[in-house]
Amino acid sequence: MCGSPLLVGLCWAACLAAAAPIELARDGRSAYKIVLGRAASPSERHAAEELQRYLEEIAGARLPIVVEEGGERVILIGNSGVTDRLGLSVPETQVGAEGFRLRTAGTRLVIAGGRLRGTMYGVYTLLEKLGCRWFTAEVSRIPKLPVLRLHPIDELQRPAFEYREPFFTEAFDADWAARNKVNGNAMRLDERRGGKVAYYPFVHSFYQLIPPETYFAEHPEYFSLIDGKRRHQRGQLCLSNPEVVKLGTRRLLGWIEQHPEATIYSVSQNDWEGWCECECCRQIEQEEGGAHSGPVLRFVNALAAEVEKRHPDKLIDTLAYWYTETPPAKVRPRPNVRVRLCPIGACQAHPYERCPMNAYFMKNLRAWSKITSQLYIWHYNTNFSHYLVPFPDFDELAADIPMYRRHGVAGLFLQGAYPKGGGGENAELRSYVMARLLWDTQADAEAAVTEFLEGVYGKAAPTMRDYFELMHRQVREPPRGAGRHLWIFGMPDYAPEFPDQARALLGRALAAAEDEAVRNRVRKAALSIDYLDLVRAKEFRLAGSVYAPADLAALRRRFESLAAELRRFGITSIREGVELASEEEEFRRRMQPYRILTLDGGGLRAELAPELSGRLIRLVEKATGRDWLRRPHPGERAYPDVAGLGVFLYPDWHSRSRSDIRFEEVVERPGELLLAGKAANGLRVQHRLRLEARRSELETETVVENATERAIEAALVWRADTDPGGDYTRLGIRFRRRDGGRVECLLWRPGEPPWGSQAHTGEHLPDGEWALFREGDSDARLRFAGGEVARTYLSWTMRAQPRVVLELWSAERRLAPGERIQLRARWSRTD
Numbered sequence: 001m002c003g004s005p006l007l008v009g010l011c012w013a014a015c016l017a018a019a020a021p022i023e024l025a026r027d028g029r030s031a032y033k034i035v036l037g038r039a040a041s042p043s044e045r046h047a048a049e050e051l052q053r054y055l056e057e058i059a060g061a062r063l064p065i066v067v068e069e070g071g072e073r074v075i076l077i078g079n080s081g082v083t084d085r086l087g088l089s090v091p092e093t094q095v096g097a098e099g100f101r102l103r104t105a106g107t108r109l110v111i112a113g114g115r116l117r118g119t120m121y122g123v124y125t126l127l128e129k130l131g132c133r134w135f136t137a138e139v140s141r142i143p144k145l146p147v148l149r150l151h152p153i154d155e156l157q158r159p160a161f162e163y164r165e166p167f168f169t170e171a172f173d174a175d176w177a178a179r180n181k182v183n184g185n186a187m188r189l190d191e192r193r194g195g196k197v198a199y200y201p202f203v204h205s206f207y208q209l210i211p212p213e214t215y216f217a218e219h220p221e222y223f224s225l226i227d228g229k230r231r232h233q234r235g236q237l238c239l240s241n242p243e244v245v246k247l248g249t250r251r252l253l254g255w256i257e258q259h260p261e262a263t264i265y266s267v268s269q270n271d272w273e274g275w276c277e278c279e280c281c282r283q284i285e286q287e288e289g290g291a292h293s294g295p296v297l298r299f300v301n302a303l304a305a306e307v308e309k310r311h312p313d314k315l316i317d318t319l320a321y322w323y324t325e326t327p328p329a330k331v332r333p334r335p336n337v338r339v340r341l342c343p344i345g346a347c348q349a350h351p352y353e354r355c356p357m358n359a360y361f362m363k364n365l366r367a368w369s370k371i372t373s374q375l376y377i378w379h380y381n382t383n384f385s386h387y388l389v390p391f392p393d394f395d396e397l398a399a400d401i402p403m404y405r406r407h408g409v410a411g412l413f414l415q416g417a418y419p420k421g422g423g424g425e426n427a428e429l430r431s432y433v434m435a436r437l438l439w440d441t442q443a444d445a446e447a448a449v450t451e452f453l454e455g456v457y458g459k460a461a462p463t464m465r466d467y468f469e470l471m472h473r474q475v476r477e478p479p480r481g482a483g484r485h486l487w488i489f490g491m492p493d494y495a496p497e498f499p500d501q502a503r504a505l506l507g508r509a510l511a512a513a514e515d516e517a518v519r520n521r522v523r524k525a526a527l528s529i530d531y532l533d534l535v536r537a538k539e540f541r542l543a544g545s546v547y548a549p550a551d552l553a554a555l556r557r558r559f560e561s562l563a564a565e566l567r568r569f570g571i572t573s574i575r576e577g578v579e580l581a582s583e584e585e586e587f588r589r590r591m592q593p594y595r596i597l598t599l600d601g602g603g604l605r606a607e608l609a610p611e612l613s614g615r616l617i618r619l620v621e622k623a624t625g626r627d628w629l630r631r632p633h634p635g636e637r638a639y640p641d642v643a644g645l646g647v648f649l650y651p652d653w654h655s656r657s658r659s660d661i662r663f664e665e666v667v668e669r670p671g672e673l674l675l676a677g678k679a680a681n682g683l684r685v686q687h688r689l690r691l692e693a694r695r696s697e698l699e700t701e702t703v704v705e706n707a708t709e710r711a712i713e714a715a716l717v718w719r720a721d722t723d724p725g726g727d728y729t730r731l732g733i734r735f736r737r738r739d740g741g742r743v744e745c746l747l748w749r750p751g752e753p754p755w756g757s758q759a760h761t762g763e764h765l766p767d768g769e770w771a772l773f774r775e776g777d778s779d780a781r782l783r784f785a786g787g788e789v790a791r792t793y794l795s796w797t798m799r800a801q802p803r804v805v806l807e808l809w810s811a812e813r814r815l816a817p818g819e820r821i822q823l824r825a826r827w828s829r830t831d
Contacts, residue, residue, distance in 0.1 A: 019152040022107050024075075026147050028060035032073045032109075035066055037080025043194040044078040047111075047120040050179075051075065054127050059148040075109045078119040083112060092118075098183070099158035102126055109150065117194030121181050125157065126150075133455055134180060136428045137173035141455045157440075161404075163197045163376060163411025164438035169422035171431040180435035184413065197411075199317065200255055200262035203340075204271045206237050209248050222247070224276040227653065227761060227791075234272045234654045239299040240280035248299070249306045256311055264315040264338060265307075267300050273323055274654065289329030296324050297331045297339070304334045312336075321378070325364050333372045340413065341368055342378040345753050345799065349392065349475035349486035351399035357485055357798070359751045369407045376411040377404055380488045381434075384576040386635060387417040387424045388531040390494070390502075392471040393486060394433065398445035401437040412438060423571030425528045428456070458518050460509040464525070467505040474498060490800020491535060491635030499536075502529045524569050530562050531574070538591065538634035547609055547617065547640070548593035559587055575637075590641065601671040601691030606698060614663040614675050614687055615646035619698060621829065628780060628829075630723040630803045643721040643803070647687055647702045647823070649679050651713040652812045653791055659714075661685050682708040683815070697828040704822075706815040716821050718808040722772065722780065728754075728798055730777075735770035738786070739763035747796050747804070754798035761791045771830070772804060783826040784808050 024032055034048050048065050056062045063075070070082050083089040090101040090112040100113025100122030111122040124132075130150075131143035165184025171177060177187035178194060189196040201208055212232035215222050220230035222244050223237060237244055248267070255265055275281070281295050288294025296318060304316040314336065320327065321342040333339050341364065347357040352365075368375050381397070383389050404412060414434050417424025432452050436443040449468065453461040473481040474494045486492060506526045513519040537555050540547050549555050563584055572580055596617070599606040607618040617640075619628045632643035649659040663677035663685075672690040679685055688701045704716050724731055734744040737760075747756060760766060768786040771779040790811035796804040810821045 019104070019106075021149040021151045022104060022109065024109075024148040024150060025055065025059035025061040025145075030055075030059070030061035030063055030148075032075055033064045033066050033069065033071070035069055035071075035074045035076050035080065035082055037078050037082070038068050040067075040078050040080070041115040041119075042191045043117055043120040044115065046178075046192040046194075047123040048077045050120075051077070051123050051127070054130075054132060054142060055148070057142045058130060058132075058145050061148075072107045075111065077111055077123065078115065079112050083110065088112070095156060096158055098162075098181075099156065100125070101154075101156045103154040104150065104152045117178075117181075117183065120178065120194050121159075122157075124179050124181060125155075129153075133451060134176055135432055135452050135455045136170065137176045139456050141451075159439050160441045161409065161411050161438055163413070164435070165197075165413045166381075166416065166431040166434040166438070167414055167418055168416040168424055168427040168431045169418050169420070170424075170427045171435075180432065181439045182435050186418070197264065198262045199264050199266055200259040201266050203266050203268055203317075203319070205266045205268050206270050207232075209251050209267060210237055210244060215247075219243070224274050225278040225281075226274055226276075231274065231652075231654065233652070234270075234656070235274035236269055236276060237299075238276045238278055238281060239295040240276070240278065240284055245299065245302050249303050252303050252307060252316075253310065256307065256314055262314075264317050266317045267303055268317065268319040268340075269296060269321065269324060275323060287329070288331060291324075291326045291328045293320055293324040293326060294328040294331060297328055297333060297337075300337055301331065301334050304337045308334070308336050317376070319378070320364070320368060325361075327364065327367045327371060333374060335374070337372075338374050338376050338411065339368065339372060340376040340378045341365060342380075344380060344488070345755055346380075347485040347754075347799075348380060348396050348488060349484065350477060351396055351403070353399070353403060354477070355485075356750060357754050360753045363751070365404075365407055369409075373408055373410070375407075375409050376413065377409050379412060379414045381414050381430060382416040382424050383488055383490075383492070385489050385637065386491060386531070386535070387419070387574050387576075388528050389425060389492065389535075389635075390471045390474070390528050390532065391425050391486065392475050394430070394445065394449065394468075395472060395476065396486075397430070397433065397437070401434070402441035405441045417576075419571075419573035421570040421572035423524075423527075423566070423569060423574075426525075429453075456518075456521060457509065457513070459514050460512040460518055460522055463505055463509040463512055464522070467502060467509065467525070470498070470501055470505060485799070487799040491633045492800070494532070499529050499533050523565075527562070527565065527569070527571075530565070534558055534562055535635045538639065540594075540634070540640045542596060542607065542618070545596045545598070546593050547596050547612075549591065552591065552593070555591060559584075559591075586638075590639065594640070597666065597668060597673055599671065599673055599689060599691050602693040603696035604691050604698060606689065606691060608673060608689065609640075610663045610666050610675060612641045612644075613646055613648065613661060614677070615641070615644035616689070617644045619645060619827070621696075626725075628720075628722055628827075630721045630801070632721075633801045636801065645698075645720040645827075646718075647685070647700070648717050648719060649681070649683060649685070649704065650715050650717065651681075652715050653809055659683070663687070679704075681712055681714070682706075682710075683712060683714060692826075692828075695828060697826055699824075699826050701824045702822070703820055704815075705820045706817050709817050711817070712815050713812070714815050714821065715812045716810040716823050718784075718823055718825050720782070720806045720827065722804045722806065724796065724802050724804045725774075727774075728802075730775035731804070732773055732775070733758070733770060733794060734773055734779075735766035737763065738765050738767045748798065755796065757793065757795040759791060759793045765789065766792055770806075772806065779830045781828050781830050782806055782808070783828075785822075785824045788823050 068081050079089040088110045095113045097114035097116040098118050100118040102122050103110050113119045113122050133141040164182045174188040183196045185199045216232045223232045224235035275292050284295045300318040317338045319340050343361045346361050347355050352358040429452050433448045436448045453464050457464045475484045475486050477483050510522045594609045594611050597608045605620045608616050630643045636642050659679040659681040661679045663675040665676040667674040675687045684705045684707045686703045690699045728748040732746040769783045771781045773779040789808045791809035793807040
């Protein structure tokens with residue numbers, strides 16, 4: 001007769017409690033040996049060697065590694081003939097490929113689990129229980145014990161997630177990754193270290209699947225229909241086209257044959273918008289509740305079904321990202337499909353479930369969780385515009401990795417700074433804490449931070465902890481902090497006194513450091529504050545007719561000093577995709593004084609910088625002092641040649657390849673400026689600005705002429721980057737369409753994403769006028785010549801540097817020699 005499971009468990013626990021500890025070593029000697037099975041996997045053999053190495057470091061005793069030998073004093077690594085005979089084997093069905101069971105049986109110790117990585121992880125878990133930690137690739141904590149005892153134990157562990165990737169350069173080291181039980185694609189994990197969850201290709205693969213350079217010329221129908229034209233530049237695929245499905249399937253099966261080492265193959269949208277607007281794709285979207293994810297997931301499922309027939313062990317990955325973040329109404333991911341949901345617009349300061357800016361994402365997460373049990377997350381853990389800037393997201397991490405687990409998430413990719421030389425802010429600490437939580441979501445994140453700081457900074461740890469807390473008070477919710485949001489692009493608006501407070505703490509930490517190695521770690525941490533100070537010092541100010549930083553010579557010296565220090569630490573990049581050498585060249589080119597021309601008329605004053613693409617940098621109401629234009633942050637890319645109001649040339653509406661205009665001639669008249677110059681593509685540009693004294697109105701007229709002997713693709717845009725000035729819940733846009741319909745809508749409502757855009761063409765264009773309004777306040781009115789504008793575009797964001805951008809576009813033209821584009825606009829305020 002069998003007892004109840006509860007009674008059996010209680011009896012087993014009582015037996016463990018009553019059993020004596022086993023003594024593995026004393027005074028540098030041990031009677032134990034490490035036993036492997038004859039069929040041990042590569043990672044199990046590596047695990048035995050790691051156990052031998054670290055037990056010797058801990059206790060001074062080198063245990064022999066033997067094969068299939070029994071005895072009373074043995075550490076059994078993996079299943080073997082010995083564990084079978086003793087009834088101590090652990091079925092892989094019980095623990096999976098990465099789980100393990102760690103148990104004592106009398107004087108024997110058994111560490112056995114999944115052959116791929118499970119047994120190896122069990123060995124590292126034992127070593128952790130003995131006090132070992134691997135904080136970074138260079139810094140570890142290995143205790144020294146004259147007597148090494150292990151109390152009776154019986155634990156079964158499985159990872160919280162099947163895919164675990166802290167994506168920081170510092171986490172790619174093979175030994176660090178194996179010892180901290182992460183298995184991501186970028187880790188340099190070989191077969192001995194259990195391999196990894198390998199991708200091919202990694203992401204944004206539509207144009208690898210169907211290359212436009214191969215197919216677009218003869219088959220434009222394979223690519224997105226956008227604004228009535230088939231396009232491949234900044235486009236996607238036509239996912240409803242049966243030929244695209246056939247070609248994609250063939251290509252995907254080829255990838256699997258060519259890269260059998262991969263676990264998962266990415267079939268995912270390109271890293272921009274440009275979804276297909278053809279009738280068939282739109283019909284699918286309508287069937288899927290209007291979700292752009294509908295055509296994507298149907299397409300991916302079709303390919304995954306064919307893969308499953310030939311390669312049932314392979315997985316297919318796609319994204320729920322940007323425009324596809326909202327889940328479809330009907331289609332469901334196949335069992336071999338992994339959807340990576342990407343909270344790219346979320347605030348990273350606060351636990352997602354408590355932050356109003358993240359309500360939209362939580363809605364999407366819950367919806368995806370209802371339709372798949374194989375959901376992955378692509379999380380973001382750095383400022384991609386500023387790798388060095390303080391990024392206090394540890395409260396969010398500690399809350400949201402467990403939150404993802406509660407919502408059934410199966411895998412996590414945590415994207416941080418990943419340049420060749422590493423150096424992202426707190427990259428090593430963040431990777432360490434992530435690894436602990438990815439294995440066990442109930443791990444104590446605070447304790448992990450503390451032990452890391454103690455292990456890495458020694459006597460300076462208490463002060464480094466004070467610095468850590470100071471950073472987090474910049475964003476923690478009141479009353480524990482200032483309640484700021486934290487975004488992955490743009491510069492954070494920390495308190496003015498924060499850098500000085502941080503520098504004082506880091507100075508104390510440097511003084512407390514016990515050796516040069518620790519002092520260097522503190523100095524490296526201090527680069528974040530050096531960088532923050534540098535960016536703030538870049539701010540341009542208007543002094544008379546000169547626009548420049550307050551102390552340009554000191555700024556240049558500070559930049560050169562920081563660049564030298566970065567190189568000393570091997571840091572090669574301080575923002576995504578840009579090498580340090582390019583940063584230096586851009587700094588030297590842009591950090592200089594610029595002349596300012598002033599227009600004064602009626603109730604407005606406008607200030608223009610001819611050498612900054614001819615843009616207005618101020619448009620001020622003289623009566624109130626209000627500047628309608630957004631003043632850019634010195635941390636923005638291309639600063640100070642950003643924001644404001646100006647005209648720009650592109651080859652088409654969707655390209656980002658701007659043809660820069662150099663205005664070489666300036667004519668000043670009362671109330672009027674006339675700029676003339678040439679674009680990089682050879683087009684001549686005349687740009688006239690006039691202040692209408694009677695109506696407090698800014699009038700612009702721009703003429704572009706092709707004075708070359710060749711045809712040139714061109715689209716002219718008038719762009720105003722405005723300051724929204726506060727409460728977004730009262731901010732909106734209103735206009736009458738060409739077809740007579742009226743549009744009036746608020747830009748944002750609580751629970752929606754904190755950014756958005758609208759494009760209008762054809763009969764949906766504003767009929768010569770649109771207005772940006774604030775309920776209870778004045779409107780900004782933009783009027784234009786209807787026949788000259790073929791597209792209007794509005795974009796806005798509440799993140800980082802808030803803004804509302806209004807654009808008027810000419811038609812996309814192939815300008816023959818001698819042909820022109822004209823664009824006229826009037827900007828005014830109405831009460």
